[in-house]
Amino acid sequence: MYHFYSKILIQTDNKLKKIILLVFFGTLLISCCEDEIVASYRLNESERNLIPFTEYSRLNYKNQNGEKLIGLTQPKENKIAVVDSGPETCDLREYESMNNFIAFENRDFVFEIVLNKANDDLLFFEINESILDSVNSQKKFLLDCERASIYKEEYIVNVSLMGFNFENVFIFKDCNNASEIKQIVYSKERGIEFIEYDNENYLRLND
Numbered sequence: 001m002y003h004f005y006s007k008i009l010i011q012t013d014n015k016l017k018k019i020i021l022l023v024f025f026g027t028l029l030i031s032c033c034e035d036e037i038v039a040s041y042r043l044n045e046s047e048r049n050l051i052p053f054t055e056y057s058r059l060n061y062k063n064q065n066g067e068k069l070i071g072l073t074q075p076k077e078n079k080i081a082v083v084d085s086g087p088e089t090c091d092l093r094e095y096e097s098m099n100n101f102i103a104f105e106n107r108d109f110v111f112e113i114v115l116n117k118a119n120d121d122l123l124f125f126e127i128n129e130s131i132l133d134s135v136n137s138q139k140k141f142l143l144d145c146e147r148a149s150i151y152k153e154e155y156i157v158n159v160s161l162m163g164f165n166f167e168n169v170f171i172f173k174d175c176n177n178a179s180e181i182k183q184i185v186y187s188k189e190r191g192i193e194f195i196e197y198d199n200e201n202y203l204r205l206n207d
Contacts, residue, residue: 126172
């Protein structure tokens with residue numbers, strides 16, 4: 001009887017070993033596939049031109065009292081993020097993004113202009129405000145408060161604000177009422193042209 005049970009146990013062990021080996025080699029085959037980029041979502045020329053800055057620049061602003069404020073910006077930067085499709089595949093996708101910062105002399109706030117390509121027909125476009133050396137201070141300004149801040153040509157408008165006229169501009173809004181800034185007027189030719197505050201103060205880019 002002992003030999004009978006021993007034979008069953010040996011057969012069972014052999015079956016378990018085979019199963020384990022099959023699982024191991026199956027996993028090994030999957031994990032050893034070569035990474036392959038199956039989709040690449042890059043900014044086109046028109047989208048890249050939404051951020052105008054290609055060199056270090058000084059931008060001259062004035063507030064409601066006629067006081068001058070200098071904005072400092074640097075060349076826009078491109079980044080490519082490579083994202084995998086999960087543990088069971090080696091398919092990769094590329095996503096291009098672009099950003100640019102505008103800081104101000106003797107001020108602690110900075111603006112970041114951000115473009116993120118999501119697919120061939122989808123581009124996220126927003127402006128972020130942050131306080132220097134402050135954690136969790138970022139505030140977002142969006143093109144549409146009802147939906148994601150997606151770039152569309154229909155958002156290009158002509159507008160009059162506080163006695164100033166602007167043509168072919170985007171209006172970025174503080175949708176969460178998180179900032180003292182009400183809205184930002186932006187153009188692809190000049191960047192941030194006008195900042196309107198809740199208390200009717202403003203900053204305006206000189207002509």
